[in-house]
Amino acid sequence: RIGDYTDFYSGIHHATTIGKLFRPDNPLLPNYKWVPIGYHGRASSIGLGGNVKRPQGQTRAPDAAAPGFGPCQKLDYELEVGAFVGRANALGEPVPMDQAEDALFGLVLLNDWSARDIQAWEYQPLGPFLSKNFASTLSPWIVTMEALAPFRKAYVRPEGDPSPLPYLDAAADRAQGAIDIELEVWLQTPTMRGSGHTGDRLMRSNFGDAYWTLAQLVAHHTVNGCNLQPGDLL
Helix, strand or coil: CCCCEEEECCCHHHHHHHHHHHCCCCCCCCCCCCCCCEEEECCCCEEECCCCCCCEEEECCCCCCCCEEEECCCEECCEEEEEEECCCCCCCCCCCHHHHHHHEEEEEEEECCEEHHHHHHHCCCCCCCCCCCCCEEECCCCEECHHHHHHEECCCCCCCCCCCCHHHCCHHHHHHCEECCEEEEEECCHHHHHCCCCCEEEEEEEHHHCCCCHHHHHHHHHCCCCCCCCCCEC
16 A cells, blocks of 8 residues: 655656756756755556546647636657655654665555646646656566665766755665666557557666665655655655
């Protein structure tokens, strides 16, 4: 049972690309390299992959005086990695960096479906709402943190970027906080499948390039005393 769901903006390339869609002149906001950006999403609509019903909502064309209502015309995917919390922390007790990964059970693949035209109209000033909460789909397996040990690598920020604040920094995290996981998105339509076409790859990325590590996400999420619970999804 997923109790709560927090969506972090941990990929700087993703954050920059999405920023260009909504803020072409200022895609990456100045707080991004200092604080892990996240928001609390809807847990009830997370499930295993399957048919996703096209969402409806308000949209407004750039030259329109008023918004209209109807089905989403710009349905998008977001390839993400999800982390399940396996150990609780008490309300008011932050989880320090050297204990942060102990709070996690394992990782899943996640598709954070996004209605971009609905999102563009609704997201200011509080962020996504109906553009995200209609569906998020998970892979049907969880890979434990222990199983990922052989794929660890050093967490290194680009030269010239600010160092994390002390509560987001630890020697062990710098040494092996990143995880080398190659990720791909493939598209296969029913017509392709019927003709024996295996599909087309749309993109490839690597989780090791994430700007924030899993330990940093847990440490930041709890630094104000927020209590995570087993089954929570990051």
